Amino acid sequence: EFVDETHPLNVCTIMHRIARSVAREGASRLPEKAREIRETFAWRRLLGFVTKRLEDCNNLELTNCLWALATLEARGEAEEALVLKLADLSSVYLESFEPRNLALSAWALAKMGYVDTAWCRRWSVQVLAKIGGFEPRDLTMVLHAFGTLHWRDDDFLGRFCRE
Structure with a gap:
């Protein structure tokens, strides 16, 4: 009401x-x-x-x-x-989205089994653009989300690991 x-x-x-x-x-x-x-x-x-x-x-x-x-x-x-x-x-x-929100939203969507490759691509672009602002716990959530969804982006993972 x-x-x-x-x-x-x-x-x-x-x-x-x-x-x-x-x-x-x-x-x-x-x-x-x-x-x-x-x-x-x-x-x-x-x-x-x-x-x-x-x-x-x-x-x-x-x-x-x-x-x-x-x-x-x-x-x-x-x-x-x-x-x-x-x-x-x-x-x-x-x-x-700030780095923390990118990580938390990705974790949440992965936990709920949400798989949308277009969203994952857009999300990974934003993660890479802001990767310098991520805290270790947020980086862990990012990797957890990708692993949970079995979504693989070798270019993203390569750059992510170098950073």
Whole structure:
């Protein structure tokens, strides 16, 4: 009811904080707690809010939503539809992503099994353009994402390793 008045930052932050809170409970409890949350009316409503405000999201908000969905292992029909929209919209703003957001979004999409070679190519171009700003943990996420997706780009990997 208040979606039109709610800033997308707030909606995406709620989703991110829910996922972060569940993740802090530890890996052993994560699947059970994530399932409990995903089965609530409030979660479905939150998905609707995010979907409605998606066009107004910036790169950080898009990344936070992707990370939250991946962390909560959200695989329902509504979540998968939202992931596709998030990935498409992320492609529009990919040039504005900071190294951390590039790494986190790639990790999240890989964890959810999202394979789109066009997106991977656009993403790898941005990673290479900003590779000097990546922290070691972000570089690890980049390699993890490529490995998880079984996506191979020898030119990218060669330059990535040299950097």
